[in-house]
Amino acid sequence: MKNIPMFRVAMSPDVDKLLLDTLHSGWIGQGEMVNTFESLLSSHFENQRVLTLSAGTHGLSLALRLAGVGVGDEVITTPLTCTATNMPIMQTGANIVWAEVGRDLNIDPMSIKNSITDRTKAIIVVHWGGYPCDMNEIARIAHEAGDIPVIEDCAHVWNSVYKGHKIGDCFYSDFSMFSFQAIKHLTAGDGGALCCRLDDDYHRARLLRWYGIDRETPRKDFRCEENISEWGYKYHMNDINAAIGIKNMPLAHENDKKAQDNARWYESALIPFDGIEIPQIANDRESSYWLFTMLVENRSEFCHMMGSKGISVSRVHERNDKHDCFSKFRRPLPRLDEIVNKMICIPVGFWVTKEDREYIIESIKGGW
Numbered sequence: 001m002k003n004i005p006m007f008r009v010a011m012s013p014d015v016d017k018l019l020l021d022t023l024h025s026g027w028i029g030q031g032e033m034v035n036t037f038e039s040l041l042s043s044h045f046e047n048q049r050v051l052t053l054s055a056g057t058h059g060l061s062l063a064l065r066l067a068g069v070g071v072g073d074e075v076i077t078t079p080l081t082c083t084a085t086n087m088p089i090m091q092t093g094a095n096i097v098w099a100e101v102g103r104d105l106n107i108d109p110m111s112i113k114n115s116i117t118d119r120t121k122a123i124i125v126v127h128w129g130g131y132p133c134d135m136n137e138i139a140r141i142a143h144e145a146g147d148i149p150v151i152e153d154c155a156h157v158w159n160s161v162y163k164g165h166k167i168g169d170c171f172y173s174d175f176s177m178f179s180f181q182a183i184k185h186l187t188a189g190d191g192g193a194l195c196c197r198l199d200d201d202y203h204r205a206r207l208l209r210w211y212g213i214d215r216e217t218p219r220k221d222f223r224c225e226e227n228i229s230e231w232g233y234k235y236h237m238n239d240i241n242a243a244i245g246i247k248n249m250p251l252a253h254e255n256d257k258k259a260q261d262n263a264r265w266y267e268s269a270l271i272p273f274d275g276i277e278i279p280q281i282a283n284d285r286e287s288s289y290w291l292f293t294m295l296v297e298n299r300s301e302f303c304h305m306m307g308s309k310g311i312s313v314s315r316v317h318e319r320n321d322k323h324d325c326f327s328k329f330r331r332p333l334p335r336l337d338e339i340v341n342k343m344i345c346i347p348v349g350f351w352v353t354k355e356d357r358e359y360i361i362e363s364i365k366g367g368w
Helices: 015-023 032-045 056-066 083-092 109-115 135-144 199-208 239-270 299-308 324-329 334-340 354-365
Strands: 050-053 074-077 095-098 120-126 150-153 175-179 192-196 292-296 343-346
Touching: 015 239, 032 050, 032 192, 032 239, 050 056, 050 199, 050 239, 056 083, 056 120, 056 150, 056 175, 056 192, 056 199, 074 083, 083 095, 083 120, 083 324, 095 324, 109 135, 120 135, 135 150, 192 199, 239 292, 239 354, 299 343, 299 354
Parallel strands: 074 095, 074 120, 120 150, 150 175
Antiparallel strands: 050 192, 175 192, 292 343
16 A cells, blocks of 8 residues: 655755764854854845744744834734644734634735734734745834734745745845744754744844854954843854754755655646635645645544555644633634644655555545
8 A cells, every 4th residue: 555644854865974074073053154144044034134943933033023012012814824823823812812713724814904903013914834924014014003024934834935926035024034944945953943924033033043142243352351231042043953944955856846846736736626625726826845735624533534545644733722721812703614624634745656646536535
């Protein structure tokens, strides 16, 4: 029987030498590898204000801090995401305001607009599966409400494009966070990055990611003589993760193209098909297809059928508002209720061969 997994780690064989050289170099903290990785990322995102971090989640924590979010404030966000999106809001002491999702599984701009109050300090959006949100409309709403900071959670994104702008250039947002966790298109083993729109935010974030210490100015006695004006975190990336990321970048480009090709093949085979809806097909944006999500009738039967044929399927993330740690923020979300009961993801990544995807489609068309 086939065994087609939902995820697989992509690791270039070119990683080996640079990683070993770094491990035995005598410097494995934040150093030249980190600087090189940041430079490559800046070129990729077409944004010179990029800093690497030890986790993508730390990028959200920094963005919320830079946005001035604190105790009693409100942050509008989506419940359809990894809990890593919304745990940083809890750390600030702010209140979560759940927005509805659209049919495309992304946060609904009109729900954002209807949720804004005088306590709203930030808006977090998630590009589900790599499919960009309607950033133009979200940016317009945020601007008209008093330039509320917009934070993009780009954990599912690598090469996604919206209206000609690469996600990460911060054209429509104030901050964009990326994840380089194990199973992402680009993995550095772990880690992440934060892209900023404004120079002031970028320079402040560079200090905050390493205890508020300026690591770039000349000093007489290591860092002993330097005054720290604002407390910070230990969020910096190290040279080990950066070395892995550097060598995996070309592979990430190749693998994203394979995922996009698989996704387009699925779309051509399944539109239209009774019992299945493909919700992410707008013409003004390009998804990186970290996930290929469908809405299916009789989902439990569909999952059982696919599992019996050796095809891994999953919702990937549970809606956050169901977890008890977020219980005080619950509110009616009828559209999310409907969508979550139908959504399922099928394997789409670089490991899915042409033979595999044909087998997947044949299995689906066989019924459930």
